[in-house]
Amino acid sequence: MDSVKDPYSLGVGSQSPELAGRNETRGMIRGALARVRAGRTAKSVLMKGLRNAGNTILLDRIRDDAEAYGIQTMQVEAPESQKQLAYV
Numbered sequence: 128m129d130s131v132k133d134p135y136s137l138g139v140g141s142q143s144p145e146l147a148g149r150n151e152t153r154g155m156i157r158g159a160l161a162r163v164r165a166g167r168t169a170k171s172v173l174m175k176g177l178r179n180a181g182n183t184i185l186l187d188r189i190r191d192d193a194e195a196y197g198i199q200t201m202q203v204e205a206p207e208s209q210k211q212l213a214y215v
Contacts (some may be wrong), residue, residue, distance in 0.1 A: 149185055156189050164196045 146153070152174075159169035176182045183214045 146181060146185055146188060151180070152185070153188065153192065157192055160193050160196045160198060164198060 156172060159172065162169040162176070174182065191212065193200050
């Protein structure tokens with residue numbers, strides 16, 4: 128494919144026009160968001176993936192979905208130089 132016309136040849140902070148293959152994940156998370164909004168419990172979701180696979184874009188869309196449900200969100204970024212994160 129022509130690299131100029133390729134919609135998946137993105138840079139940091141760019142938004143992809145399509146999240147190919149992520150509809151099932153977004154649907155599952157939208158269901159969990161709806162349960163939380165209704166005051167019900169929902170299972171936690173842990174996502175991981177290779178670099179440049181659209182993970183951040185997916186998280187941005189999920190944050191948009193949560194805010195559409197009236198759920199407040201927060202974005203936190205860890206520096207790449209940090210090899211391990213400690214959770215307390």
